Amino acid sequence: MNSLALKILAKHAGLKRLEPGDLVYARVDKVMVNDVTGPVALKVLRETGAEKLVGAKKVEIYAVLDHYSPAHNWDAANAHIELRKFSKQHRCVFFDVGLGIAHQLLVEGIVKPGELIVGADSHTITYGALAAFATGIGSSEAAYVMATGELWFKVPEPLYIRLTGKFKPSVASKDLALHLLGEMGPEGALYCSVEFFGEGLRSLDLSDRLTVANMMVEAGAKTAIFPYDNETETWLLSYGVKPDRKWRELKLESNIEANMEVNLSDIEPLISEPPMPTRVRHVADLEGTIVDQVFVGSCTNGRYKDILILARLLKGKKVKTRLIVIPASMRILKRIAYEGILSILVEAGAIVGVPGCGPCFGAHMGVLGDYEVMVSTANRNFPGRAGPPSAKVYLASPYTAAATAITGTITDPRPLIKSL
Amino acid sequence: MRVKGYALLVGDNIDTDTIIPARYLHKSDPEWLGKHVFEDTPEIRSRLLSLPKPIAIIAGKGFGYGSSREHAVIALKAIGVSLIIARSFHRIFYRNAINNGLPVIEANLTGLKNGDLVEADLENGMILVGNNVVFKFKPMPKQLLEILKHGGLKYFLKKLASEELGK
Numbered sequence: 016m017n018s019l020a021l022k023i024l025a026k027h028a029g030l031k032r033l034e035p036g037d038l039v040y041a042r043v044d045k046v047m048v049n050d051v052t053g054p055v056a057l058k059v060l061r062e063t064g065a066e067k068l069v070g071a072k073k074v075e076i077y078a079v080l081d082h083y084s085p086a087h088n089w090d091a092a093n094a095h096i097e098l099r100k101f102s103k104q105h106r107c108v109f110f111d112v113g114l115g116i117a118h119q120l121l122v123e124g125i126v127k128p129g130e131l132i133v134g135a136d137s138h139t140i141t142y143g144a145l146a147a148f149a150t151g152i153g154s155s156e157a158a159y160v161m162a163t164g165e166l167w168f169k170v171p172e173p174l175y176i177r178l179t180g181k182f183k184p185s186v187a188s189k190d191l192a193l194h195l196l197g198e199m200g201p202e203g204a205l206y207c208s209v210e211f212f213g214e215g216l217r218s219l220d221l222s223d224r225l226t227v228a229n230m231m232v233e234a235g236a237k238t239a240i241f242p243y244d245n246e247t248e249t250w251l252l253s254y255g256v257k258p259d260r261k262w263r264e265l266k267l268e269s270n271i272e273a274n275m276e277v278n279l280s281d282i283e284p285l286i287s288e289p290p291m292p293t294r295v296r297h298v299a300d301l302e303g304t305i306v307d308q309v310f311v312g313s314c315t316n317g318r319y320k321d322i323l324i325l326a327r328l329l330k331g332k333k334v335k336t337r338l339i340v341i342p343a344s345m346r347i348l349k350r351i352a353y354e355g356i357l358s359i360l361v362e363a364g365a366i367v368g369v370p371g372c373g374p375c376f377g378a379h380m381g382v383l384g385d386y387e388v389m390v391s392t393a394n395r396n397f398p399g400r401a402g403p404p405s406a407k408v409y410l411a412s413p414y415t416a417a418a419t420a421i422t423g424t425i426t427d428p429r430p431l432i433k434s435l
Numbered sequence: 436m437r438v439k440g441y442a443l444l445v446g447d448n449i450d451t452d453t454i455i456p457a458r459y460l461h462k463s464d465p466e467w468l469g470k471h472v473f474e475d476t477p478e479i480r481s482r483l484l485s486l487p488k489p490i491a492i493i494a495g496k497g498f499g500y501g502s503s504r505e506h507a508v509i510a511l512k513a514i515g516v517s518l519i520i521a522r523s524f525h526r527i528f529y530r531n532a533i534n535n536g537l538p539v540i541e542a543n544l545t546g547l548k549n550g551d552l553v554e555a556d557l558e559n560g561m562i563l564v565g566n567n568v569v570f571k572f573k574p575m576p577k578q579l580l581e582i583l584k585h586g587g588l589k590y591f592l593k594k595l596a597s598e599e600l601g602k
Contacts, residue, residue, distance in 0.1 A: 038576050055463045055505050063589050064596035083461065090461035137503040137527055153505040153531035155588045162592060167578065169526075201448050202497050206526055235497070235525055291448060291500070377457035395501060397452040399475040 017271055018173035019240045020208030023148040027131040028168075035172040044130040046160040047077040047117055050084075051376075052135035054094045055154035056161070057101055065162040069105045072164025076107040077125075077134075079117035084371030086112065087379040105161075115344025115370040118142070118314035122225060123346060124254030128243045128262040133160055138314050138394065140232045144224035145250070146243040146265040148208075151232065171208040171237045177273035178215025180280035185428045187324070188223030189316055189392065189412035192230040193285040194277065197295030205235030212242060212267040215279050221250035222320040229315045230394050233292040242266035284427055287410040289396045298415050298427045307387040309334070309420040311413055312341030312368070313375045316392035319347050321413040326356045328417035328432065329363040335423030336390075338365040339381045341373040377401040383408075390419045436558060436584055438538050440491025440517045442551040443483055447495035451528060454499075454507040468506050469513030482549060489517035491553040493544055496521070499528020508535045518555055520544055520562065533579055536587035542570045557583065 016022060016032055025033050027041040048056050060066040069076070078098050083091035095112065102109035110120050117134065118141040126132060128146035133139065135157040142149035152166070160166050176195070182188075196203075209231045211224075219227070224241045231239035241247070243265040248258050284298040311317070311325050322342060340360055342348040348370055351357045360367060366381075374381035375393035383389055383402025389409070391401070396408035411419070414428035421431065459471040473480040483490065492498075492511070498521035499507065508531045511519075519532065520540045532539040540555055542562055546569075547553070554563045557580060562570040574580065582588060 038578060051460050052503065052505065055509075058463065059589060059592065063592035064600075065592040068596060068599060088461060094461065135503055135505075137501065151503045151527050153503055153508075153527060153534055155505060155534040156530060159534075159588055159592060162595060201500055202523060205497070205523060233501075235500075237526055291450070377452070378461070395452070397450045397501060399456050400452050404475045 017268055018208060019146065019210055019242065019265055019267065020148050020171055020173060020238050023129055023131060024168060024170060033170050035170050037170040038167060039170060040165050040167050041131060042165050043074050043133055043160050045075045045077060045126070045132040046157055047079065047121065047134035047136065047139060048154070048157050049082055049117055049136055050080045050091065050094050050098060051082045052154045052157065053078055053098050056135060056158040057097060059155050059158040060161065065158065068162035074160060074164040076105065076161055077117065077121065078102045078107045079110040079120060080112045081116045081371045082376050083378060084112040084369055112371070113345060113369050116314045116317065116372055118229065119318065119343035123344060124256050127256065128247060128265050133157070133166060137232050138229055140236060140239055141225050141229040141314055143228040143238050143240040144221060146241060146247055146262065148238050148240065150238045169206065171206055174204055174207040174209050175267070175271055175273045176209060176211050177213040177276045178211060178279060179213050179276065180215055180278040181218045182279050182282060185414045185432045186282050186284060187412035187414055188219055188226045190282050190285045191277065191279065192227045193287055193295045193410065194282050196230060196233050196287070196293045197285065198275065199234040199293065201233070201235065201291060201293045203234045204231055207236050209236045209239040210267060212269065212271070216241070216244065218279060220246050222318045225318065226315055230292065233394060284412065284415050284429065286415060286425065287396060289407050290398050292395055292410060298411065298425065301425045302427055304425040305388065306336050306390050306419050306424060308337040308339065308381065308383065308389045309416050310339045310374055310381060310389060310391040310393065311416050312339070312343065312373045313393035314343060315394045316413055317341055317343030319350055321392060322347065322351055322356060324413040325417045326359045328421065330359050332363055332421055334364040334420040336420050338420045339368060339374065340365045341368040341380070342370050345370050374401050390416050390425060392416050436580070437554060437556050438518045439552060439554045440489045441486050442493050442547050442549055442553050443486055443490050444547060444549050445479055445492060445494045448497040448500050449494055450500040451502045451504050451507040455504065455510045460504060460506050463506060463509065465509050465513035468510035472510040472514050483514065486550060488515035490515050491518040491520065492516055493547055493553070494519065494521035496523050497525055499525040501525070503527045505531045505535070508532050508537055512537055518553070520553070520555070533582050534588040536583055538583055540572055542572050544570055
């Protein structure tokens, strides 16, 4: 049993071995709900009388107000009131509006390697970057986990990806994520545990890995896991987490057979066009497309590193599109403020928003109008996702997003960056 | 457990944003969600509204792609969907459907027309149109069938809560 997903799941199910396809009940370490899915979970707890069971089991409960951050209407504000009250009553770990996206907050020193984490949000899969088994669930199940501390899982089939080589300049881990999605299609990893190994991992820091793990759900993956290594340790230490020696065992053998191999030096700037994330093209093929708005943010690419890339390219320039920048957490916002990055963005004409999901979720903070075009660093571009069905969302890396904001049209970042 | 519905044919990769757009998720009551189901896809919506109820959605690959929103299942149930048969499902949607007592079956059905009366026998793994068995499938594991039979996960939470009360 080589798969990290199987090892972690077996441990939490109290079993020595398990096989893909088995149905098991496993103990859950952490469960997360947000302001869209949380209210439905609370309703289930109320209607069944199971609210009184919350807190009886060891599972840690996280409630994050990130999708309507801050509230855009009365209903959202009332949902926030309800979650605040619930969190206080049941001693949940609570993150109020403006503190950030769950998938950033939980990797800032909360999620530990080897844990089993579920969240009522499909991008919960992101935490796999920290060698954890993390997967998205629904609201009723989140309620069930809060009350019982466990959940049923179908044991996933592992899908091993070997990474070799190094990225070329102006190519980011987002391009790797898009490359994998283009190869796999919307069902290429359905019910699978996508697991990464190989010497190419050395050029992916934790921020890069979070981006890749995050988007594997767009190919249907149940979980996406990176092994524990020095990069993981560096990240955890920077958030004050003391490494545990047994986390070192969370790695794959180097001689396993890969289902896919990617040489990072072959990856070029890529972009996903509507109607779905797996519709991937070379940025160069879409160059010249007029763009109304660029969005840099989200649980995919709203991290410090992403915003730093953007600021480096924007320094001293003025943007030709609307540019919305939303840091994924308050910690990131503070850091870019202290380091002067914020003023570079604002001087270039960026609109900087409150940490949260922003327009990615399509509720507020920069949704599009009819026939508008957005280049976004987020993860989804279904028709109607962030504007009317006629609006178009293209998904790209922070390099491509920055180059596009500078020129006003979809732009391959490589020539532009060379000329700087 | 047998479930019937009038066929509504849809294509591949129907995502949960398409089923229920994000701008309606700030409320979760079934009536509200049902009112806005498939709102940005008028072609599906108009067929759905014109069919007699209950409805059996017959889909291609990857039904329920994307967001984990349980609102998608609540919305479909509210509008009268009793059964979904797809070549494949995305996993969170599949779980949400079972947890809300909405039967979901993986099958590649061909040759059906909109409005055909489809019946599924979940324990015996059969799909019937008229009185003819048109597809056989491996019944889902017992534990999941139990959840479906009891109308979803709420039954089990209620049971746990009342057991706790009895202690």
